[in-house]
Amino acid sequence: MEIKIPDSEFEKRWKEVVEKVKAKNLDILIVQSNEADFANVRYLTDYWPIFETSGVAISKNGGIALLIGPESETFAMNRSRVKKIYRILQYRESAEPEYPGMKLDNFSIVFKEMVGEKVKKIGIAGYQIFPIPIYEAIKQAEPDAEIIKSDEIMVDMRIKKSEVEIKMMKEAFKISEIALKEAIENMKPEMTELQLVGIIEESLYKNGAEYEAHPQYVLAGKNSTNAIGRPSYTKLGKNNLIQLNIGARVAGYSSSVGRPVCIGKMSEEMKKLVSAGLDMHKKTIDWIKSGVKAGDVAKKFFEYGEKIGVGKNILYGPCHGIGMIEVERPWMETNSDYYLEENMTFQVDTFLYCDDFGLRWENGVIVKKEGAELLSSELMKIIEV
Numbered sequence: 562m563e564i565k566i567p568d569s570e571f572e573k574r575w576k577e578v579v580e581k582v583k584a585k586n587l588d589i590l591i592v593q594s595n596e597a598d599f600a601n602v603r604y605l606t607d608y609w610p611i612f613e614t615s616g617v618a619i620s621k622n623g624g625i626a627l628l629i630g631p632e633s634e635t636f637a638m639n640r641s642r643v644k645k646i647y648r649i650l651q652y653r654e655s656a657e658p659e660y661p662g663m664k665l666d667n668f669s670i671v672f673k674e675m676v677g678e679k680v681k682k683i684g685i686a687g688y689q690i691f692p693i694p695i696y697e698a699i700k701q702a703e704p705d706a707e708i709i710k711s712d713e714i715m716v717d718m719r720i721k722k723s724e725v726e727i728k729m730m731k732e733a734f735k736i737s738e739i740a741l742k743e744a745i746e747n748m749k750p751e752m753t754e755l756q757l758v759g760i761i762e763e764s765l766y767k768n769g770a771e772y773e774a775h776p777q778y779v780l781a782g783k784n785s786t787n788a789i790g791r792p793s794y795t796k797l798g799k800n801n802l803i804q805l806n807i808g809a810r811v812a813g814y815s816s817s818v819g820r821p822v823c824i825g826k827m828s829e830e831m832k833k834l835v836s837a838g839l840d841m842h843k844k845t846i847d848w849i850k851s852g853v854k855a856g857d858v859a860k861k862f863f864e865y866g867e868k869i870g871v872g873k874n875i876l877y878g879p880c881h882g883i884g885m886i887e888v889e890r891p892w893m894e895t896n897s898d899y900y901l902e903e904n905m906t907f908q909v910d911t912f913l914y915c916d917d918f919g920l921r922w923e924n925g926v927i928v929k930k931e932g933a934e935l936l937s938s939e940l941m942k943i944i945e946v
Contacts, residue, residue, distance in 0.1 A: 564732060564769070564812050566607065570725050571642045574605055574718065575625055581714045583621050588680045589672065590711055591628075591699065592617040593687030600885035601687050601715045602627075603813045608641040612654040614692060617643070620675040628652060628671070631660050647671055651694040668702035684711030716890050721904045726814060726884065727927060730906065733774065733816035734925055734936040736809040740764035741818050741939065744779075744807065745946060750799045750824050754779040754792035765809045774808030774815035774887045778921075785821075786919040788876050788912050800825040802835070802918040808887055815887040817908060818937045819923025822944045834913055835920050835943060837871045842911040842922040843941075845879045849907070849926060849933040855880075855897035863895065874913040883908045883925055901928045906936075 582590045594602035595614045603609050605617045606627050613630030615637075626645040629637050630652035637646050647666040672680045680703045685691055688710045699708065722730070743764040748757055757779045765773060779792045785804040797803055800823060808817035821835050844865055848858045862879035866872045880893040883906050891899060893907070905928040912921045925936030 564729065566725060566729070566812055568642060570723065571605070571607065575643075577718055578605065578619050578714065579621070579623050579625070581717070582619050582684065585684060585709075585711060585714065587682045587684040587709065587711065588621055588676050588678075588706075590619045590684040590686060590714060591695075592619070592715060593685065593691045593695065595690055598687070598690050598886060600719070600813075600889065604715070604719060604885060606641045606643040607813070608637055608643075609813070611636075614652050614695070616652065616687075616695070618647070618671055618675055622676065624675045626671065626675060630654065631658075631663055631665060649695075649698070651692070651698045668699050672702055680706045682707050682709060684709050684714065686712050686715045688712050719884055719889070720882065720891065721902060722884060722906050722927070723904075727904070727906070729812045729814035730816060730884070730925065730936060732769070733809045733811040733814055734818065736765055736768045736770050736811065737774075737807045737816045737818045738937055738939045739768050740809065741805065741807050741820065744805060745822060745940070745944065748797060748803075748822070748824060748946060750797055752797050753794045754781055754784070754797065755794060757797065758792050761807055765807075768809075770809035770811060771813075772810045774810045774817055775806070777808070778804055778806030778819070780804040780919075783917065786914045786917070788914070788919070788921075797824055800828070802827065802831050802920060804919060804921050806921060806923060813885050815883060815885060816925060816936065817883070817887050817923055818925075818939070819910070819921040820940055820944055821920035821922070822946060824946045826945055827943070830915075831918060832943065834871065834874060834915065834918075837869055837874075838911050838913045838920050838922050839941065839943075840869065841865060841871075841879075841913075842909060842924070845909050845911065846924070846926060846933050846935070849880070849901065849909070849928060851901055851903045851928055851930045853901045855891065855893040855899050855901055856895055858901075859893045859895045859897060871913055874915055876912055876914060879911060880907040880909050882906065903928055903930060909933075 616628035
């Protein structure tokens with residue numbers, strides 16, 4: 562059965578984003594997404610681009626419109642909760658077809674219809690992925706307008722989750738934990754990393770995922786030292802440490818559950834580092850609660866790592882936001898000066914590595930006054946198959 566965000570939730574978001582556009586004294590906000598980083602556009606419209614990119618225009622006058630490329634009209638009409646749609650050439654796919662003879666919209670039309678008067682201030686959100694052709698098309702339409710980086714509008718809206726959003730995330734984590742168990746039950750030394758990915762993805766879709774939250778991490782032996790990596794034709798092997806990170810997506814909301822696994826027995830060196838990682842992971846969860854300064858959690862993480870002798874094995878840490886995207890703002894870093902608030906959601910992401918192997922313990926949490934509510938907690942132990 563399909564699980565969907567209700568229309569009432571989108572209506573609340575539309576009202577909030579318009580108020581934020583007004584508060585920032587913008588005439589219009591242009592939000593950008595693509596297939597990989599789809600979150601801002603999907604958050605406002607439920608539309609998720611494929612091949613082409615997409616945007617949302619939000620006017621100070623209260624208008625909201627979806628911006629798409631030339632080929633996506635029927636898909637967008639069927640998918641988007643926002644019914645006003647503009648087709649604009651610059652949102653086309655990267656092969657740059659020219660579409661001769663096709664009647665398309667442009668930003669001059671968007672600004673005239675949505676703002677009406679001279680546009681003086683244009684906010685853009687999704688700055689890190691904002692394409693130059695779209696930026697240039699905006700400047701061509703309004704060459705004298707001030708263009709203002711406005712990512713904080715969307716970050717502020719998405720940073721704390723509603724009851725509906727948390728429901729979607731809990732379902733995604735439940736599916737990921739099912740897939741984790743099925744992966745461990747079916748893994749064999751002669752399998753390749755990619756073959757195990759096939760088992761994982763079958764489980765995700767069979768149990769209700771709409772998509773993967775990220776490429777599934779099955780990284781064996783030396784490959785497990787990769788903090789970011791893709792599975793390959795490497796065989797899992799015996800007595801290798803295998804980094805599993807499994808993530809389902811439900812109604813646009815992501816999850817990820819990370820566990821280090823060994824087929825056979827871990828070496829003493831492996832077990833020592835895996836146990837240290839689990840210890841640090843549990844400590845980090847204990848430090849998280851509403852009212853705590855995020856930077857203090859990160860400082861405790863690094864200090865504790867030094868105390869137990871694994872400081873040299875830490876690459877980063879200890880937490881990053883999760884919601885629609887598996888890694889999203891905010892991070893908890895030693896220079897973070899914000900305070901944790903109820904219903905913020907984070908991945909406690911404990912990655913340690915040495916020359917020959919690496920490991921990751923990873924679980925989702927919801928910040929609460931009394932502490933962290935776990936979104937995933939299965940198999941929090943040494944796993945030897």
